[in-house]
Amino acid sequence: MSGYLLITFFIAILTWWSIWYGIMYYLFRRTRTSWLEKISSLELKASRIIHEANIYSSTLINEAQKKIEQKEEQKIKEREHHAKKLDLQLQKIFDKETIIDKKRDELETREKKLKQDYDALAIRAHDIDKQLELIAWMTQNEAKQEIFRRLESMLTKEKADFVEKFSRIKKEEAEKEARKIIAQALPRVAWDHVSEYTITSIDIPNEDFKGRMIGREGRNIQFFEKVTGCELLIDDTPGIVRISSFDHEKRYLAAETLKALIVEGKMNPYFLEKKYKELSEWFETMMTEKGKDVLQSLWLGMMHLWLMTMIGKMSLRYSYGQNLLSHSIEVAKISEALGVELGIDASLAKKAGLLHDIGKIAVQSGESHALVGGDILRQYAMDPHIINAAESHHGEVPMINEISWIVTAADAMSGARPWARFSSKDILLEKMTEMEKTIMNIPNVHKVHIMQGWREIYVFVNPETTKDEDLDDFLRIVATTIEEKLDYPWIIRVSMMREKRLMTFLK
Numbered sequence: 001m002s003g004y005l006l007i008t009f010f011i012a013i014l015t016w017w018s019i020w021y022g023i024m025y026y027l028f029r030r031t032r033t034s035w036l037e038k039i040s041s042l043e044l045k046a047s048r049i050i051h052e053a054n055i056y057s058s059t060l061i062n063e064a065q066k067k068i069e070q071k072e073e074q075k076i077k078e079r080e081h082h083a084k085k086l087d088l089q090l091q092k093i094f095d096k097e098t099i100i101d102k103k104r105d106e107l108e109t110r111e112k113k114l115k116q117d118y119d120a121l122a123i124r125a126h127d128i129d130k131q132l133e134l135i136a137w138m139t140q141n142e143a144k145q146e147i148f149r150r151l152e153s154m155l156t157k158e159k160a161d162f163v164e165k166f167s168r169i170k171k172e173e174a175e176k177e178a179r180k181i182i183a184q185a186l187p188r189v190a191w192d193h194v195s196e197y198t199i200t201s202i203d204i205p206n207e208d209f210k211g212r213m214i215g216r217e218g219r220n221i222q223f224f225e226k227v228t229g230c231e232l233l234i235d236d237t238p239g240i241v242r243i244s245s246f247d248h249e250k251r252y253l254a255a256e257t258l259k260a261l262i263v264e265g266k267m268n269p270y271f272l273e274k275k276y277k278e279l280s281e282w283f284e285t286m287m288t289e290k291g292k293d294v295l296q297s298l299w300l301g302m303m304h305l306w307l308m309t310m311i312g313k314m315s316l317r318y319s320y321g322q323n324l325l326s327h328s329i330e331v332a333k334i335s336e337a338l339g340v341e342l343g344i345d346a347s348l349a350k351k352a353g354l355l356h357d358i359g360k361i362a363v364q365s366g367e368s369h370a371l372v373g374g375d376i377l378r379q380y381a382m383d384p385h386i387i388n389a390a391e392s393h394h395g396e397v398p399m400i401n402e403i404s405w406i407v408t409a410a411d412a413m414s415g416a417r418p419w420a421r422f423s424s425k426d427i428l429l430e431k432m433t434e435m436e437k438t439i440m441n442i443p444n445v446h447k448v449h450i451m452q453g454w455r456e457i458y459v460f461v462n463p464e465t466t467k468d469e470d471l472d473d474f475l476r477i478v479a480t481t482i483e484e485k486l487d488y489p490w491i492i493r494v495s496m497m498r499e500k501r502l503m504t505f506l507k
Contacts, residue, residue: 228254229449248316287312334410463500
């Protein structure tokens with residue numbers, strides 16, 4: 001049974017293999033026929049493409065050969081044409097050379113003839129000179145000397161007249177040019193001068209604020225005057241109040257304090273004193289910033305910090321009623337304009353004009369502000385031209401450069417302008433400053449305020465070294481000192497104050 005199954009299995013395998021082989025053979029034959037047909041088709045197509053390519057390449061080669069032949073023919077024609085042009089140019093050059101040779105021969109002939117004529121004329125001139133010497137009874141050199149002598153005597157007066165006339169013309173032209181330069185320079189430096197001298201006006205938001213400034217029974221206004229040393233003038237003028245003081249720094253600090261209080265809307269003794277102390281501590285910084293603003297407005301570079309502070313402080317100084325900063329800026333602009341017109345370093349002239357009165361900030365009584373200014377500028381290593389301009393603008397030191405002359409002229413133009421300066425108030429301020437210094441030199445004096453245009457003086461003593469019972473004697477000492485050392489045209493009221501404050505903090 002098992003043998004029968006094995007034979008059956010074997011016969012099935014052979015049958016399946018025969019069928020598979022037949023199918024594969026049939027597919028192979030069919031695929032082979034298809035591929036052979038495709039290959040023959042591709043061979044025919046390739047042979048056709050090759051034939052067409054050969055025809056096309058032959059055509060291109062023929063066309064290229066024709067183009068090459070045409071270009072060669074064209075180049076040959078161009079060469080022939082260029083050769084003809086060269087032949088024509090060479091012929092023209094040859095003809096010109098022939099003409100030049102002919103003209104050179106003619107010139108040589110004329111030159112020989114002219115030389116013969118010149119020699120003949122020279123001989124003739126020599127014969128004439130001999131005849132003239134015989135007629136005049138003098139040689140040729142003697143005749144020249146005689147002519148020169150007569151010409152010299154004739155022209156001496158004319159020469160002197162000409163020199164005088166030329167000098168006068170040049171002087172008139174120089175004066176005219178100077179007037180022109182000044183006339184061109186002055187319109188560029190127009191400067192508005194404010195009449196603020198001893199009074200500063202402050203705008204207020206409304207009329208009710210005046211009552212707050214005065215305070216109950218005048219407490220706020222009295223405290224304001226006590227702290228700042230300036231008078232607060234409140235009248236019927238709408239929208240403004242005025243601060244009065246001869247000391248420009250005190251008036252500036254008082255004005256800034258009042259402006260800050262108006263902005264904050266706080267008007268009482270505590271905030272007033274607090275704000276005044278804050279501004280006093282920042283005073284130097286504010287002056288430095290003002291000096292920087294001035295340098296930027298004049299397009300000048302930054303300087304030493306202390307010099308910029310002094311420039312800012314110029315705004316608080318007056319000379320014969322003229323604001324020192326306004327005067328210095330005006331001199332700087334005039335100096336710059338004159339420097340431009342004269343072809344001198346305009347920037348250096350402008351800087352010298354700005355710093356020419358710097359000594360007025362640090363000068364002491366009896367000293368020359370020009371020399372003090374020169375020492376200050378020398379200390380900060382400024383340009384020698386600027387130093388000499390500051391020292392010499394009042395003639396105390398010789399002027400050694402053009403910048404010094406320009407600054408001196410600009411200073412004179414600024415100060416000599418009508419209504420630019422006046423001296424009566426300046427003299428009064430000098431006396432008030434002298435009085436303040438005299439009182440401050442008395443021992444134990446802490447602070448001095450001069451009020452009411454020199455009619456009232458507040459003297460604050462040091463509470464640590466002075467007692468209340470000593471105030472009467474101390475008041476007599478101050479009064480005696482003022483009477484002996486100072487002249488005054490009216491009655492002065494002197495008020496003595498001793499104030500001691502104690503403070504603690506509760507936690």
